Amino acid sequence: MSQYDVCIIGSGAGGGPVAYQLSLAGYTVLVLEKGPFLKQNDYYKDELACCRRSVYTPNLTDEFHVIEDYAGKDEQGNYKWSSESTLDSGWDFWNGNLVGGATNLMSGFFHRLKPEDFRLKSEFGEIKDANVVDWPIEYTDLEPYYAMVEQIVGVSGRVTPHPNMEPRSTKEFPYPATNEHPITKFIDHGCEALTLHSLPTPRAILPTSISTQRGGCQYSGYCGSYGCASGAKGSSREALINAAIASGNCSLQDRAKVTRLISDQTGKVIHAEYIDKHNQTKTVQAKIFVVACQAVETSRLLLSSIGPKHQQGLGNQYHQVGKNMLFSAGGSGSGEFYYDDYNAEQAQQLKIRGPFVNRYLQDWYFINDKKLGRAKGGTVEFLLSHPNPINRANGVKWGDDDKLVWGRALKQKLKAAFTQSQKLKFEIFCDWLPTDDCFVSLDSQHKDKWGSPVAKLRVGYHDHDLEVGNYILERSKKIFEKMNAKNISGSVSGSPPPNLQAGGCRFGNDPKTSVLDKDCRIHNAENVFVTDGAWMPTGGSVPYTFTIYANAFRVADLIKKQL
Amino acid sequence: MDENKKLLTQWDNSLSPALHELLDANLARRHFLHNAGKAIAGAALIPSIALFTACDQNTKTAISTTLLTEPWPTFAAVQLVLFPNDGNGPSATDLNAAAYLNFVLTARDTDQDDRRFILKGIDWLNRLANSEVKTNFIMATPEQQQQLIQKISTSTSGERWLSYLLLYIFEALLSDPVYGGNPKGIGWQWLQHQPGFPTPGKNKTYPELLKR
Numbered sequence: 001m002s003q004y005d006v007c008i009i010g011s012g013a014g015g016g017p018v019a020y021q022l023s024l025a026g027y028t029v030l031v032l033e034k035g036p037f038l039k040q041n042d043y044y045k046d047e048l049a050c051c052r053r054s055v056y057t058p059n060l061t062d063e064f065h066v067i068e069d070y071a072g073k074d075e076q077g078n079y080k081w082s083s084e085s086t087l088d089s090g091w092d093f094w095n096g097n098l099v100g101g102a103t104n105l106m107s108g109f110f111h112r113l114k115p116e117d118f119r120l121k122s123e124f125g126e127i128k129d130a131n132v133v134d135w136p137i138e139y140t141d142l143e144p145y146y147a148m149v150e151q152i153v154g155v156s157g158r159v160t161p162h163p164n165m166e167p168r169s170t171k172e173f174p175y176p177a178t179n180e181h182p183i184t185k186f187i188d189h190g191c192e193a194l195t196l197h198s199l200p201t202p203r204a205i206l207p208t209s210i211s212t213q214r215g216g217c218q219y220s221g222y223c224g225s226y227g228c229a230s231g232a233k234g235s236s237r238e239a240l241i242n243a244a245i246a247s248g249n250c251s252l253q254d255r256a257k258v259t260r261l262i263s264d265q266t267g268k269v270i271h272a273e274y275i276d277k278h279n280q281t282k283t284v285q286a287k288i289f290v291v292a293c294q295a296v297e298t299s300r301l302l303l304s305s306i307g308p309k310h311q312q313g314l315g316n317q318y319h320q321v322g323k324n325m326l327f328s329a330g331g332s333g334s335g336e337f338y339y340d341d342y343n344a345e346q347a348q349q350l351k352i353r354g355p356f357v358n359r360y361l362q363d364w365y366f367i368n369d370k371k372l373g374r375a376k377g378g379t380v381e382f383l384l385s386h387p388n389p390i391n392r393a394n395g396v397k398w399g400d401d402d403k404l405v406w407g408r409a410l411k412q413k414l415k416a417a418f419t420q421s422q423k424l425k426f427e428i429f430c431d432w433l434p435t436d437d438c439f440v441s442l443d444s445q446h447k448d449k450w451g452s453p454v455a456k457l458r459v460g461y462h463d464h465d466l467e468v469g470n471y472i473l474e475r476s477k478k479i480f481e482k483m484n485a486k487n488i489s490g491s492v493s494g495s496p497p498p499n500l501q502a503g504g505c506r507f508g509n510d511p512k513t514s515v516l517d518k519d520c521r522i523h524n525a526e527n528v529f530v531t532d533g534a535w536m537p538t539g540g541s542v543p544y545t546f547t548i549y550a551n552a553f554r555v556a557d558l559i560k561k562q563l
Numbered sequence: 564m565d566e567n568k569k570l571l572t573q574w575d576n577s578l579s580p581a582l583h584e585l586l587d588a589n590l591a592r593r594h595f596l597h598n599a600g601k602a603i604a605g606a607a608l609i610p611s612i613a614l615f616t617a618c619d620q621n622t623k624t625a626i627s628t629t630l631l632t633e634p635w636p637t638f639a640a641v642q643l644v645l646f647p648n649d650g651n652g653p654s655a656t657d658l659n660a661a662a663y664l665n666f667v668l669t670a671r672d673t674d675q676d677d678r679r680f681i682l683k684g685i686d687w688l689n690r691l692a693n694s695e696v697k698t699n700f701i702m703a704t705p706e707q708q709q710q711l712i713q714k715i716s717t718s719t720s721g722e723r724w725l726s727y728l729l730l731y732i733f734e735a736l737l738s739d740p741v742y743g744g745n746p747k748g749i750g751w752q753w754l755q756h757q758p759g760f761p762t763p764g765k766n767k768t769y770p771e772l773l774k775r
Contacts, residue, residue: 036775042767045759048738049769053672090588222759229761353757389737389756397729404716404725406645407709411652418754 004030004251005563007272007286009258009301012101013548014292014532016236020152020243021556023250027563030251030284031241032274034058034293035097037254040213040238043104043227047388050226056105057094060087062449065296067091068458070437070494079437081458085446093457093498095294098227099254100237102294102499103545107224108204108233109381110155111542112146112550114166114365115139116376120431120538124376130433130462131324133537136509136518143169145550150174150202153234153549154210157202157358164365178207178217180358182349183424186337187359187382190482201358201381204234204546214238221353221387236549259452261289261314261528263307269314269528275450288559292532292552295325299440299504299534300455302515302522315505315522318512322440325457326503326539329465330378330428331473333490334385335480336421350422357382357424364472365541377468378430378541380476385423392417424485428472428492429500429541433462438496440504461494469493502533502544519558520551527562531555570694571718574687578720582676586723589677590730634685635661637701638728641688644705644712645725646732652753655732663735663744664728672773677727684724691715741768 005027008015015031023029035056049055064087071082086092096102116123119134126132147170149155156175159168177200184198191198205223208216214231223233231238244250255277262271262283271283291298299322303313313321339347364377385392396417399405405413432438437460442453469492480488508514511523520535522528531552533544540547578586629635639661648654655661668678685700691714692700696707703711715721735744737751739762745751751758763769 036772038772038775042772042775044761044763044767046739046763046767046769048734048742049763049772052734053769053773055769055772059672088584088588090590218760220759220761221757226759351755387757387759389751389754390733393733393737394730397726397733404722404729406712406725406729407647408649408651410729411646411649414754415651418756 003285003287004028005286006030006288006290006559007032007284008290008292009272010034010101010292010294010298010532011099011241011252012096012236012292012294012532013103013545014294014530014552015290016100016103016240016244017149017549017552018290018292018529018531018556018559019250020240021553022559022563023244023247025560026249027560028249029244030253030286031244032256032258032272032284033099033252033254034257035099035101035254037099037252038104038227040229040231043229045220045222045226045229047390050105051388052390056227057092057097060092063094063454064446064448065093065454066443066446066456067093068456070460079460081460083456085454091498093296095499095501098237099252100235100241103235104227104233104237105225106204106233106235106543106545107383108545109360109543110150110157110202110204110546111360111379112166113139113142113540113542113547114164116366117538117540120376124374127433127462127464130435130464132433133506133508133513135537136507139166142547142550142554143167145553146546148553149546149549153204153239154206154214155202155204155234155546156207158200160197160199162197162199162362164362173202175210176207177358178203178205179219179355181352181355181384183337183357183384183422184359186424186483187357187479190479191361193482194479196361196363196479198359198361201356201360203356203358205356206232206234213242219354223356224383224386225388257450258293258301259304259450261291261301261305261307263305263310263314263525265308267307267309267524267526269305269307269525287563288527288529290529290531290555290559291534292530294532295501295504295534296440296455296457298530298532299325300442302505303440303442304452309524314528315515315525317524320506320513320515322504323436324434324503324506324537325438325440325459326434326501326533326536327432327438327459327496327498328500328539328543329430329432329461329494330469331490331492332425332427333473333477333480333488334423334425335483335485335488336423337483337485338421340420341484341486353384353387357384361476364475367468367471369471372467372471375468376431376541378428378472380472381427381429383425383427385425389418421486424480424483426476426480426490428469428476429543430465430468430472431541432496432539433465434503434506434538435460435462437461438503459496461496466492466494500543502536502539502548505530505534506537507535508537520555521558529555529559570687570691571715571721574720575718578680583719585676586680589674590723590726629665630661634682635665637685637689637699638664640701640708641712641728642732644708645729646736653736653749655735657746658732658735658744658750659746660732660735660744663742664731666743667731667734670770672770681724681727684720687720687724688715739763741765
């Protein structure tokens, strides 16, 4: 049996930085990744592979989740929950089970958190029925690592001061902004009319080539949900794992499913047990283990890892593992621009596909409102509607009466939907308040194809999330009115977006209320760290990937000290 | 209840509630952005044909011959009702929609329940056609075919069956031509859709990636 300095479980945003930093520092590293190793020349703009077949995510017959969703209240006013497997519902909670994880498929909106996000309870006070806490670290602890990610992973953009901007140690992003879609002029105009600050989106996409391995963006217009064919996207695979392997100190096994971490009498983990691509059960020994399987699966693995000192699961002595799961609250909306309303040149510009809609707003990151008081708000991101044509066509087949449309009428509908207008969307990212109704446990009935209990996930939300989302939604729609968009619509929902997950193993100073210490080390298992988004006690109001990357670089430095 | 209504109800009742749910879940999954398709144990036993555009001449000839025998002419006729040659863009025939459906139903990752349901739908359609117009669907007049499709759409199973067929027509219309539909990108051109690039070669199609 081989022994490594560090064994990392998962190769995405949480695993990549640790593999990169430690292997480049000369430590021996093994990365175990459940998914396949698809490389740059395996990624094409193919809607079937990307989004309509189980290629980048597991086949649900092999592996699924059980979701407990809100189902009204009983006569006593208590919440009721309905339980259904994702195999039965079709509501898939897997994201990018690949080398590089879901970072292969991200859109790459890379916003930092604000200092206030690290002390939400102190800044905004308690909210009834929400488990809001301050973090055990501050923004200044993470800031150098945000700067590091911008450099190493590659973030492009233009730093533009605005009232809610966070402090920065560097004046500019290391890479200039990617090309922008002409529709950004419409957004700028609409925001200016409302005295809002339309800002250029920082993005983990390289505008030009930086090495033989990482080319610049090809501007095909197919970015989010797709793997990058040029290496421009700052996936963990492109930016970190490839370099780690090239160092000669990092080995990677793909299609290796870790089933449990085996601990000794002292509580220390000595082996990881996994099933390899040939269905052989193996174990590996290491001095340090890093768990980074994405939030839900990380909790599941810890709960499945029973040991002499971990009778309730690894790190679960106070029943905190899996608790306080987070998603991203908020909603989305859109407006349409009909080509006939514009002259030929403007219409042609609107039709363009390829450059990015690099615009976002943080005017409502903090709210002062009569009803909400001083409250935490969120971020608004603008984007074109997703280009996937099959998905789009499939949505056209239903008529206004919810009956199928076919024949000549269907073809007319399709032609109109595809050729008459450009749809601009906006997405609202708000804090998903941690509550007792959002958590992961092990399902007692269902198992995956390897015989391990699947994760059961209760997905309750806090009503405050909807109030904040609606506050931002109504104001965002006004921007679209100023842009003279048609068919303006939007909605806010408590439904969790499966691709934006965090929490479940929050870090903190008190072992009774947290799973990890402030270094992201399990309180009573000194050689196990968690570096995917599971450590987050509150999530902030931006997508998580940038912060997960930055924190994993921070933890890598701490692991170096421990080795 | 008239005879035809009974037939449609019978079709609905012939499927267990669990299968109804499963088929709906499969359809729903195909509507979500990040997902689709599930195989079940034993699916690998289904002989898989190579992709139509990516295979050798012998295989192409074999597929063409297959498409001449039932149920494929009937599938092609139904697809033409759903996506007609009406002077507005390509028809199902132009899109090679029947060959594409054949590819889907023989692909290793296609769910067996989906496959059985889609194939069984032809039987139910012909039972209805024989009851209604005393002939198989393919021999009915264009007007009769329209009426039969309209009629089956009023049942749960019938609407679901048509929904599946439409989904795979859309895939034949808008997926990469390497999969056999959308020849020379006619679907993209008709809808003025700008495809992404690079596009997959025959060695990088999704069935090839699934082998990795």
